[in-house]
Amino acid sequence: MCCAVSVFAEKGLAFDIGTEPEENGNTSYGMVQWGWTDTIASRLDLRYTNSHKTEDKVAGYGNATDVFKSNTFELSLLPVVKYFGSTNNFSLSAGVSYQFSKEKEKAGMFDVNGYMLDKGDKGKYFTYSHNKRAHFIAPRLGFTADLPFYEHFKFAFSSFVHPIYFVKLNQDICYHSDQTQFDYSGNDSLFKLSYPYIFTKASFDAFDYARLLAQFSYQRLDFRQMDWAEDYNSLEGKDDIQNITTFRIGLELLSGKNKKARIRGGIYRQYEWNKSSYRDNTEKESKWIISFGTEM
Numbered sequence: 001m002c003c004a005v006s007v008f009a010e011k012g013l014a015f016d017i018g019t020e021p022e023e024n025g026n027t028s029y030g031m032v033q034w035g036w037t038d039t040i041a042s043r044l045d046l047r048y049t050n051s052h053k054t055e056d057k058v059a060g061y062g063n064a065t066d067v068f069k070s071n072t073f074e075l076s077l078l079p080v081v082k083y084f085g086s087t088n089n090f091s092l093s094a095g096v097s098y099q100f101s102k103e104k105e106k107a108g109m110f111d112v113n114g115y116m117l118d119k120g121d122k123g124k125y126f127t128y129s130h131n132k133r134a135h136f137i138a139p140r141l142g143f144t145a146d147l148p149f150y151e152h153f154k155f156a157f158s159s160f161v162h163p164i165y166f167v168k169l170n171q172d173i174c175y176h177s178d179q180t181q182f183d184y185s186g187n188d189s190l191f192k193l194s195y196p197y198i199f200t201k202a203s204f205d206a207f208d209y210a211r212l213l214a215q216f217s218y219q220r221l222d223f224r225q226m227d228w229a230e231d232y233n234s235l236e237g238k239d240d241i242q243n244i245t246t247f248r249i250g251l252e253l254l255s256g257k258n259k260k261a262r263i264r265g266g267i268y269r270q271y272e273w274n275k276s277s278y279r280d281n282t283e284k285e286s287k288w289i290i291s292f293g294t295e296m
Contacts, residue, residue, distance in 0.1 A: 013033070014033045024051055026050060063109070068103070071102045072101045092141075093142040096139055124179040136168075139165075140161070143160070152208070153205065161196060166192070168189075171187065184233075238278050244274050247270070250266050264294065268290075
């Protein structure tokens with residue numbers, strides 16, 4: 001879901017843009033805000049993420065190639081952003097968010113150990129494909145605080161929550177071999193209400209040029225995985241409750257006080273945990289992320 005932005009209250013147009021390039025993908029984001037008055041604004045947040053990965057070594061298979069691609073587009077429309085406080089240093093926002101996610105996986109493998117095909121067919125070739133398309137629609141409520149103290153220091157906090165969201169998922173899967181009678185496919189659809197998604201970010205600025213940042217998000221997702229049925233003659237959807245937690249900590253450098261044209265660059269360490277009820281395991285990942293952009 002779209003990330004939160006800094007506190008800002010002023011009439012007219014304002015915008016932010018940024019990017020987070022990675023070895024196997026990229027995240028680009030932007031914000032457009034229109035200030036109707038000094039205390040009321042409307043805002044649009046956009047975010048696009050793409051990633052790709054190719055694996056040429058798959059345990060148990062020879063001459064294997066597994067290609068995975070994903071694309072996610074996110075949009076949050078906030079018709080009402082209300083600023084308040086003695087210097088408009090607090091804000092409340094309300095709106096709606098939409099996310100579309102698409103994943104494609106294709107693989108070709110020689111079953112050298114007979115893991116997938118019959119034992120007598122080991123060493124023969126088969127292909128695998130799996131496609132997912134998911135839509136998420138959710139109300140969004142947000143809060144920000146901008147708290148200067150002393151002359152050159154500032155603490156900022158921002159948070160938003162999707163208390164509930166609707167998930168629509170369509171997916172299909174296929175196993176096929178031209179050399180044998182191995183040809184299985186299936187599809188599955190899901191429409192569910194899930195909850196919640198929580199995002200929080202805290203930062204500490206020093207001398208308008210440096211910032212320490214910590215960011216946390218949690219999502220409970222009622223999802224589904226495609227897998228073999230009990231008779232191993234068909235494929236079907238299996239309910240999977242996922243608990244997805246992300247934590248990021250890092251350092252940002254800023255170009256000074258000019259809040260309408262301030263440039264920002266950062267480096268972060270990010271940790272991710274995805275606990276799956278169907279697989280009964282927790283996948284863990286950590287990575288370095290760099291970011292470049294502007295901010296208000």
